[in-house]
Amino acid sequence: MRLHPDKGGDPEKFKELQMANSVLSDKEKREVYDKYGMKGIKEMDQGGHPGGGMDIFEHFFGGGRGGGGQKKQVRKCKPQVKEVVVKLEDIYAGKSTKVSVSRKRVCEGCNGQGGANVKTCTPCKGRGVVEKMMMLGPGMYQHVQQHCKDCGGEGKRVEAADICKECRGKKVFDKKKDLEVYVEPGTPDEHVMAFYGEGDEMPGVQAGDVQVVVRVQEHKLYQRKGADIYMAKQLTLVEALTGFLFELTYLDGQKFGIQMEEGEIISNGDIKQVHGKGLPFFKDAMGHGNLYVKFTVLFPKENELTKQHMQQLKTILPNPNRPKCKATEVINITPYDEHDLNENEEGGRKRSEDQDGQDGQQKVQCQQQ
Secondary structure, eight states, X not given: XXXXXXXXXXXXXXXXXXXXXXXXXXXXXXXXXXXXHHHHHHHHHTTOOTTTSOOHHHHHHOOOBOGGGOXXXXXXXXXXXXXXXXXXXXXXXXXXXXXXXEEEEXXXXXXTSSBSSOEEOTTTTXXXXXXXXXXXXXTEEEEEEEEOTTTTTSSEEOOGGGBOTTTTTXXXXXXXXXXXXXXXXXXXXXXXXXXXXXXXXXTTBXXXXXXXXXXXXXXXXXXXXXXXXXXXXXXXXXXXHHOEEEEEEOTTSOEEEEEEOTTXXXXXXXXXXXXXXXXXXXXXEEXXXXXXXXXXXXXXXXXXXXXXXXXXXXXXXXXXOOOOOOOSOOOOOOXXXXXXXXXXXXXXXXXXXXXXXXXXXXXXXXXXX
8 A cells, every 4th residue: 555656656666566456365266476486477368378388287296298198187176155244343353253164175085095905997998988889770889978877987996895995985074164264454354365276086086175154144334345435324414513522433343433523514415524433444454444424404494484473584694696587476475286197297208108199190191092
C-alpha cells in the first residue's frame, strides 16, 4: 500500500513487488524460482518450459523422459471444497476455526498395493484391458477393447489369502482430519485458502488439495464494501437542523458516539464519513478503511403540525417572497393512489394499441383501393 503508484510510489518498484508476490504466493512458481530463478518464471509465463525445455510436469511432479521421448505426467486428485461462514465481527478481529475433512489416504499396511504378493494380471497382461473381436455383420469384424474383469482394469491382482486386512484390498481408507483455519482480519468475501496435499490420496496419484472458501454473513446494521463500512441512519427534522448525538456498538464490541454540532445541517440523502472506522486492510491490519453513514431525514406527518406551528416555522425558516398567483383557478393537489396510476397507464397503453390497430386497418384499405 505504501509503494502503490496511487500513493505516490515508484511504478517500476511496485511491478517488482507484484512479481515477487505472485511467486511467493504460488507453490509451483516458488519451486520453479528456487531451481531456475526469474529466468524460469519468465519462461513459465511465456508458455515455455523452465530449465531449457524441460516439461513443466516433469519439474513439478518429478517425472522424467522415458523411452521414445514420451513425457511422464503425474496425475493429481481433485481438490475438496469446504466452506467457512463467519460474521463481519470476525472479519474485523480475525478468527481461528476448524474445518473437518474426510479424505481418502493410501493404506500404510500395504503401501497402497491392496495386499502382498501382487502379481500381473494374466488375461490382460497387466494392461487393464483385453481385446476381443466383435462381429458387425456377415464377414465383418472389429477389434474392440474391454475393461478387464479379472483385475478390475488395474492390471494387477492379489490373491484372496494375501489381501490386506487393514484396507481389505481397497488400497485406501477414509480418514478424518480437522484443519486449523485462520481467517485474517480484512479477509475478502469468497476468499479461497488452499491447504496443499490435505485432500484425497490414491496410489500413484498426487494428493489433492483442500480449498476453504470464506463466506461472510450479512450484518443487520453494517454493509461492507472492501475495507469500508456503510450504514443508514434516520434523523428527525429537528436533529437534521440543530444537531444530533447517537451511540453505536461497533464490530469490536466497543461503543462510541457520533455527533453533529449545531450550525451544520444534514439534508436527506447526505453521506458523512468517520475516518479509520472501517475494516482492516487485508494483509495490512495496521491500516483501516472508513465508516460511511447515509442519513434519511424524517419529516413531520400532516397531523403533527398545527397552524400555530406552521406560523412559527414561517417566521423562523427562510421564506422568500414569491410573486402572487394570477391564475383564474386554483386547484388543490391530492395524494396519488399507485393502483389508480397503474390502471391509467394500462388504459393509456390499450388506447394507444387500439389507435395503432385502426391506423393499420386504414393503411391496408388504402393499399387495396
